[in-house]
Amino acid sequence: MQEYSFSLEIEVRDYExxxxxxxxxxxxxHYLEHTRHAFCKMAGYSFAQMEADGLTPVLxxxxxxxxxxxxxxxxxxxxxxxxxNGVRCVFHQDIFNKSSGALAVKAVVSVVCLENGKLSRGExxxxxxxxxxxx
Amino acid sequence: MQEYSFSLEIEVRDYExxxxxxxxxxxxxHYLEHTRHAFCKMAGYSFAQMEADGLTPVLxxxxxxxxxxxxxxxxxxxxxxxxxNGVRCVFHQDIFNKSSGALAVKAVVSVVCLENGKLSRGExxxxxxxxxxxx
Amino acid sequence: MQEYSFSLEIEVRDYExxxxxxxxxxxxxHYLEHTRHAFCKMAGYSFAQMEADGLTPVLxxxxxxxxxxxxxxxxxxxxxxxxxNGVRCVFHQDIFNKSSGALAVKAVVSVVCLENGKLSRGExxxxxxxxxxxx
Amino acid sequence: MQEYSFSLEIEVRDYExxxxxxxxxxxxxHYLEHTRHAFCKMAGYSFAQMEADGLTPVLxxxxxxxxxxxxxxxxxxxxxxxxxNGVRCVFHQDIFNKSSGALAVKAVVSVVCLENGKLSRGExxxxxxxxxxxx
Numbered sequence: 001m002q003e004y005s006f007s008l009e010i011e012v013r014d015y016e017x018x019x020x021x022x023x024x025x026x027x028x029x030h031y032l033e034h035t036r037h038a039f040c041k042m043a044g045y046s047f048a049q050m051e052a053d054g055l056t057p058v059l060x061x062x063x064x065x066x067x068x069x070x071x072x073x074x075x076x077x078x079x080x081x082x083x084x085n086g087v088r089c090v091f092h093q094d095i096f097n098k099s100s101g102a103l104a105v106k107a108v109v110s111v112v113c114l115e116n117g118k119l120s121r122g123e124x125x126x127x128x129x130x131x132x133x134x135x
Numbered sequence: 136m137q138e139y140s141f142s143l144e145i146e147v148r149d150y151e152x153x154x155x156x157x158x159x160x161x162x163x164x165h166y167l168e169h170t171r172h173a174f175c176k177m178a179g180y181s182f183a184q185m186e187a188d189g190l191t192p193v194l195x196x197x198x199x200x201x202x203x204x205x206x207x208x209x210x211x212x213x214x215x216x217x218x219x220n221g222v223r224c225v226f227h228q229d230i231f232n233k234s235s236g237a238l239a240v241k242a243v244v245s246v247v248c249l250e251n252g253k254l255s256r257g258e259x260x261x262x263x264x265x266x267x268x269x270x
Numbered sequence: 271m272q273e274y275s276f277s278l279e280i281e282v283r284d285y286e287x288x289x290x291x292x293x294x295x296x297x298x299x300h301y302l303e304h305t306r307h308a309f310c311k312m313a314g315y316s317f318a319q320m321e322a323d324g325l326t327p328v329l330x331x332x333x334x335x336x337x338x339x340x341x342x343x344x345x346x347x348x349x350x351x352x353x354x355n356g357v358r359c360v361f362h363q364d365i366f367n368k369s370s371g372a373l374a375v376k377a378v379v380s381v382v383c384l385e386n387g388k389l390s391r392g393e394x395x396x397x398x399x400x401x402x403x404x405x
Numbered sequence: 406m407q408e409y410s411f412s413l414e415i416e417v418r419d420y421e422x423x424x425x426x427x428x429x430x431x432x433x434x435h436y437l438e439h440t441r442h443a444f445c446k447m448a449g450y451s452f453a454q455m456e457a458d459g460l461t462p463v464l465x466x467x468x469x470x471x472x473x474x475x476x477x478x479x480x481x482x483x484x485x486x487x488x489x490n491g492v493r494c495v496f497h498q499d500i501f502n503k504s505s506g507a508l509a510v511k512a513v514v515s516v517v518c519l520e521n522g523k524l525s526r527g528e529x530x531x532x533x534x535x536x537x538x539x540x
Contacts, residue, residue, distance in 0.1 A: 013439045013442075015439065018284070018287060018288075019291045025194045026161045026168070029161035033418075033420055034418045037419050041478075047477075059160045059201050060201055061201065062199045063197070064196065064197045066193070066197075072289070072452075072453060073446075148303075149424070152423060154423070165283065169284070182284065183342055208316075299431035303431070328471070332469045333469075334467045334468075336463070336465055
């Protein structure tokens with residue numbers, strides 16, 4: 001089983017709930033994005049720095065399995081590990097309900113980088129993430 | 136090639152853009168959800184009616200391929216067709232840039248229904264959608 | 271009584287509801303912003319054009335009275351009129367439930383423009399809006 | 406000068422930025438709401454408990470002065486104090502940029518409670534908040 005490289009605690013905010021009292025499906029993409037950005041910052045290569053280097057990370061594909069809903073007051077542990085797959089940076093992201101340990105969401109997110117509008121081979125990103133890349 | 140059962144025109148709103156000037160990835164899930172709800176209403180079985188019947192539709196899986204970004208002022212055509220796969224209701228949803236015709240997003244969304252907290256076999260939904268189901 | 275210069279029909283989307291089944295308070299700011307942007311476009315001076323002219327419109331103050339909640343399926347009529355007050359562009363914005371005619375939200379929104387980072391006297395905006403300005 | 410009763414640290418998330426790279430105006434209402442809910446929880450009378458007691462808190466008015474924008478990476482200190490004004494519960498909420506100390510947003514938010522659909526005199530809320538009420 002793969003170990004995670006990063007974990008972030010996030011608290012559900014009540015405005016993220018929908019009329020059924022559970023977190024709306026789109027908000028999980030916000031949690032996942034926020035976790036990736038925090039990981040990049042921790043790894044020493046923030047999105048702001050990428051932009052300054054002329055790199056624009058672009059989401060190319062996302063797969064999300066919704067396992068159990070999060071509700072008001074829940075705290076989640078949002079975890080990820082990352083691998084390079086050709087030019088794609090693939091984030092494996094799982095969100096757990098901190099209190100129950102239940103898996104809330106399981107996601108695979110593929111990101112590519114544009115460099116001056118063209119697809120980058122991703123060396124800069126791969127280099128920055130190398131201590132965290134799984135083989 | 137599959138024909139679509141439903142199409143909805145949606146205009147990008149500027150608050151849906153992120154700091155790169157393109158629609159933020161999570162907002163496409165909003166567009167997709169809004170399109171499904173509008174389809175259900177058109178098909179004569181709205182989410183409000185489902186709730187009144189004791190059915191709770193729950194998202195179980197979503198796959199989204201991001202093909203080309205939408206920007207300020209863009210109008211999209213959000214199209215779908217639907218099939219039943221066992222107890223799962225599978226929505227095939229494509230969003231096109233109305234002006235250029237370019238595919239913006241390609242998504243497959245699986246929904247199940249809970250009935251009194253248990254997985255429903257989905258007969259009511261299948262019946263309501265039957266004129267639109269692909270075989 | 272003041273006449274409105276602009277009206278936009280907007281349909282409530284279900285993801286805008288909160289767990290009480292009414293539109294979350296923050297989403298009205300989205301509706302109000304979307305209406306202002308649509309008005310500016312109609313008046314021939316879009317936000318995109320302002321940016322191209324080196325103008326950055328910045329919200330300085332907002333007052334919102336919440337009168338009656340909007341719910342799933344509601345369609346609103348979002349209306350506004352505008353006046354200049356010194357350098358401030360003041361939008362008077364009312365949102366009505368189209369079906370009942372009830373006032374949902376009453377807002378006064380003050381916007382200033384930055385020009386190269388400094389407060390602009392707003393001539394360009396005032397000129398563009400002059401056919402619509404109330405005296 | 407009034408002392409605050411509560412302070413909450415919140416980090417800006419990148420999806421909250423708009424295309425100018427600053428936090429979109431509507432997101433401050435999210436921060437303000439999240440802060441009020443956290444305060445109520447800390448004060449021992451959470452929104453969930455209010456609902457269980459048949460009380461529905463409803464926003465009646467909000468005034469927000471936007472003083473200086475928050476950006477990517479900023480951490481805010483969201484502070485409030487509260488007073489009762491007849492049946493209205495009035496939250497005075499200020500958000501500061503933690504790093505610079507600059508005031509980002511100054512807001513006054515009025516909330517009333519409905520009890521079985523009618524305007525409540527607010528005794529339960531006033532009692533719960535009494536250790537924090539300013540006189």
